[in-house]
Amino acid sequence: MTLELSRLCKGYDRFDFGPVDLTVEDDALAVLGPSGSGKTTLLSLIAGTTSPDSGSIRFDGRELVGLPPEDRRVGMVFQEGALFPHMTARQNVAYAATAGERVDELATLLELEDVLDRKPPTLSGGERQRVALARTLATDPDVLLLDEPLSSLDAPIRKRLRDELHGLFDSLDIPILCVTHDRRTATALGDRIAIVRDGAVEQVGAPQAVLARPKNRFVARFTGNENLFEGTVTDRTGDGATVRFGGIRCRTTAPDPRTSTVTVCIHPSRIEIGAPGIAADDRAANTVAGTVARWLNEGSEYRIDIDIESAPITLAANVRPPTFERLALGDGSDVRVLIPRESIHLIPEAR
Amino acid sequence: MSTGSHSNRPGSDTFGIDWLSVALLLGGVLLVYYVAPLVSLFLSVPAGDILARVNDPTVVDSATTSLLSASISTAVATLFGLPLAYWLARTDGIVTRAVLAIVVLPLVLPPTVGGIVLLTVFGPGSPLGDAAIAAGFSLTRSLAGVVLAQTFVASPFVVVTAKAAFESVDRTLEYASRSLGKSRWTTARHVTLPLAGPGILAGVTLAFARAIGEFGATMMLAYYPRTMPVQIWVAFVELGLDNAYPIAILLVLIAATALLILNTVASNPWE
Numbered sequence: 001m002t003l004e005l006s007r008l009c010k011g012y013d014r015f016d017f018g019p020v021d022l023t024v025e026d027d028a029l030a031v032l033g034p035s036g037s038g039k040t041t042l043l044s045l046i047a048g049t050t051s052p053d054s055g056s057i058r059f060d061g062r063e064l065v066g067l068p069p070e071d072r073r074v075g076m077v078f079q080e081g082a083l084f085p086h087m088t089a090r091q092n093v094a095y096a097a098t099a100g101e102r103v104d105e106l107a108t109l110l111e112l113e114d115v116l117d118r119k120p121p122t123l124s125g126g127e128r129q130r131v132a133l134a135r136t137l138a139t140d141p142d143v144l145l146l147d148e149p150l151s152s153l154d155a156p157i158r159k160r161l162r163d164e165l166h167g168l169f170d171s172l173d174i175p176i177l178c179v180t181h182d183r184r185t186a187t188a189l190g191d192r193i194a195i196v197r198d199g200a201v202e203q204v205g206a207p208q209a210v211l212a213r214p215k216n217r218f219v220a221r222f223t224g225n226e227n228l229f230e231g232t233v234t235d236r237t238g239d240g241a242t243v244r245f246g247g248i249r250c251r252t253t254a255p256d257p258r259t260s261t262v263t264v265c266i267h268p269s270r271i272e273i274g275a276p277g278i279a280a281d282d283r284a285a286n287t288v289a290g291t292v293a294r295w296l297n298e299g300s301e302y303r304i305d306i307d308i309e310s311a312p313i314t315l316a317a318n319v320r321p322p323t324f325e326r327l328a329l330g331d332g333s334d335v336r337v338l339i340p341r342e343s344i345h346l347i348p349e350a351r
Numbered sequence: 352m353s354t355g356s357h358s359n360r361p362g363s364d365t366f367g368i369d370w371l372s373v374a375l376l377l378g379g380v381l382l383v384y385y386v387a388p389l390v391s392l393f394l395s396v397p398a399g400d401i402l403a404r405v406n407d408p409t410v411v412d413s414a415t416t417s418l419l420s421a422s423i424s425t426a427v428a429t430l431f432g433l434p435l436a437y438w439l440a441r442t443d444g445i446v447t448r449a450v451l452a453i454v455v456l457p458l459v460l461p462p463t464v465g466g467i468v469l470l471t472v473f474g475p476g477s478p479l480g481d482a483a484i485a486a487g488f489s490l491t492r493s494l495a496g497v498v499l500a501q502t503f504v505a506s507p508f509v510v511v512t513a514k515a516a517f518e519s520v521d522r523t524l525e526y527a528s529r530s531l532g533k534s535r536w537t538t539a540r541h542v543t544l545p546l547a548g549p550g551i552l553a554g555v556t557l558a559f560a561r562a563i564g565e566f567g568a569t570m571m572l573a574y575y576p577r578t579m580p581v582q583i584w585v586a587f588v589e590l591g592l593d594n595a596y597p598i599a600i601l602l603v604l605i606a607a608t609a610l611l612i613l614n615t616v617a618s619n620p621w622e
Contacts, residue, residue, distance in 0.1 A: 047526070047530050048529075048530070049526045049529075049530070068529065068535075069526065069529040069530045070529045070530070070531075070532050070533055070534055070535075071532075072530075073532070074530060075530065075531075076526075076527070076530040078523055078526070078527055082521070082523045082524055082526070082527040083527075084524060084527075084528070084541075084542055084546075085524075085546070086545050086546055095528075095531065095533075095541065096531040096532070135531065136530075136531070138531075139531050139532050
C-alpha cells in the first residue's frame with residue numbers, strides 16, 4: 001500500500017504550503033518541524049478537511065483529492081483526541097466501529113477496559129489519546145494520520161504511550177504519518193523522518209541518516225546539532241576529505257563535497273571527551289585540547305560547551321554521567337576532545 | 352493587604368464608598384420597577400375570580416388560537432431557521448454577513464411596520480393575497496395570517512440563537528466524525544445537533560415566547576382570529592382594564608415557563 005503526494009500546494013494569506021512530494025509505504029513516517037511549518041496543513045490535506053490548490057494525493061493509484069473526508073478511508077487522530085464529549089469512551093469507539101466486537105478488541109489492545117464507560121472530560125490526557133486511537137483504528141483505515149499525539153502529555157505518560165505507539169505502528173501494515181515538533185518523538189516513532197520548514201520538505205530519510213548527515217543547517221539545528229562551522233576543504237583523498245575550520249584541521253571519512261567551502265557539522269553525541277595530556281593514539285579520531293566553558297545537567301546526560309585551545313570556536317558535546325563524574329568535570333576543566341573521522345559531516349555550500 | 356471595602360487603589364474605592372454596592376443599588380431601582388407591576392397584577396384580581404373568568408369563551412378561544420399559532424410559527428421557524436443557522440455558522444465572508452443582517456432585520460423593524468410590509472405581499476389586492484382568496488382561503492384575518500405575522504417577527508430568534516449554538520461546537524469534532532467515514536448528515540445528527548441542542552432549545556423557546564406575545568404585526572395582518580395579546584387589547588378598550596387581567600396573567604405564566612426552560616434544560620444565550 002502506497003500513499004503518494006505529488007506537487008501538493010495550498011496557499012494561505014500569509015503562508016504557502018508546498019509544493020510537497022512525499023511517498024509513504026507500509027511504514028511510519030514522522031513529520032518533524034517547528035510550529036507554523038505546515039505540518040497540520042499536510043495532515044488536513046490528506047484527511048480531506050482542506051482542499052489543495054493543486055497537486056495530487058494518491059492511495060494505491062486512487063486519487064483522493066476531490067473526495068470528501070468520509071470517502072477517503074483516511075483515519076486521523078486529532079491533537080488532544082477530539083473525542084465527542086457527549087458520548088462515553090465506548091460510544092465514541094462504537095460510533096466509528098464497523099463491527100461491534102471491534103470495540104472490545106481495541107479496548108483490550110489499548111488497555112481501555114476500565115475507562116470505557118466514562119465520558120471524555122473525566123479521562124486523563126493519555127487515556128483520551130488512547131480512546132482517540134481506538135476510535136480511529138475501529139474504522140480499519142487505509143492510512144493513519146496522527147497530529148502531535150504526545151504533545152499534551154506529562155513526561156512519564158508520554159514515554160509510555162510512545163513505546164506503545166511504536167509497537168502498534170510495527171503491527172500495522174498501512175502508511176502512517178505522525179506529525180510532531182519533538183525530535184525525540186520523531187526519531188522514536190518514525191521508520192523514516194521528514195523535516196519540514198515553511199511548508200516545504202527539507203529532507204526525508206531514516207532517523208539516523210538525517211541526524212548524521214543533515215542536508216542543510218536548518219535540518220542540522222532542528223535535529224539537535226549545534227556544532228556548525230564554516231570550513232574549507234584542503235585535501236581530498238579516496239579515504240575522505242580533510243577540512244580546516246576555525247584554525248583546526250580535521251581528517252574525515254566524508255566523500256568529496258562538490259564545493260571547497262563547506263559547513264562542518266559534528267553531532268554533539270558523537271564527540272568523545274577524555275582526560276587531558278594523554279597521547280593521541282587513536283588514529284581514527286582527530287584530537288584537540290580544550291577547556292569546559294559551561295555545562296548543563298540534562299538529566300540522562302550532560303551537555304558541555306568546550307572552548308577549543310588553538311581555535312576561536314566552541315564545541316558542544318553530550319557526555320554520559322559516568323564519564324562526567326570519572327573526569328570530575330567542571331567549569332574550566334582541561335579536556336581532550338576526540339572527534340571521530342566518521343562523525344564529521346560536510347554540507348556543501350548552497351549555490 | 353486591602354479588602355474590598357477599604358482598598359485605596361485608584362478606581363476601586365473613592366471616599367470610602369463601595370461602588371459595587373452603589374451599582375447594585377441603582378440597578379435595584381430597575382429591578383423593583385420590573386417586579387412590582389407583576390406583583391401588583393396578581394394582587395389586583397382575586398385568584399378565584401381569575402379561575403372563573405379563565406373559562407370565558409373569549410379567553411379560551413384566544414388562548415387556543417395563540418397556543419396553536421405560536422406552535423405552528425415556532426415549528427416553521429425551526430424547520431427553516433436551523434439549516435440557515437447552520438449555514439451561517441459554518442461559512443464566513445461578505446455574503447454571510449449580509450445574510451445575517453437580513454435575518455436581524457425583523458428584530459429591529461417595528462412590528463407594525465412588519466405588518467405593513469407583510470400586507471403588501473399577502474394582503475387583499477396583492478397578487479398572492481388575491482390568488483389565495485381565489486383558492487378559497489385568506490392569508491389575512493385567518494390563522495394563516497397569525498402564523499405569517501408571528502413567524503416574521505419570531506423566527507430570527509431561532510436563527511440567531513441556534514447560529515451561536517452551532518458555532519460553539521468545535522469544528523474539529525465534525526472533521527473527526529467525517530474522517531471516521533460518517534457523512535455530513537450523520538455527523539450533524541449525532542455530533543453537531545446533540546452538542547448544540549441546549550442552545551437550539553433556547554432559540555426555540557425564545558421564538559415561541561416572542562410569537563405568543565406578538566401584537567403589532569398580528570393586529571395589522573390578522574385581527575381575527577384573536578390571539579391573546581389582541582384579546583387583551585379588545586377587552587381593555589371595550590370593557591375596561593379589569594377585563595384584560597385574566598389573559599395577561601396567563602401570558603405572564605407562559606413567559607415564566609419560558610424563563611424556567613431557558614434556565615434549566617436550555618442554555619440561556621444571555622448568561
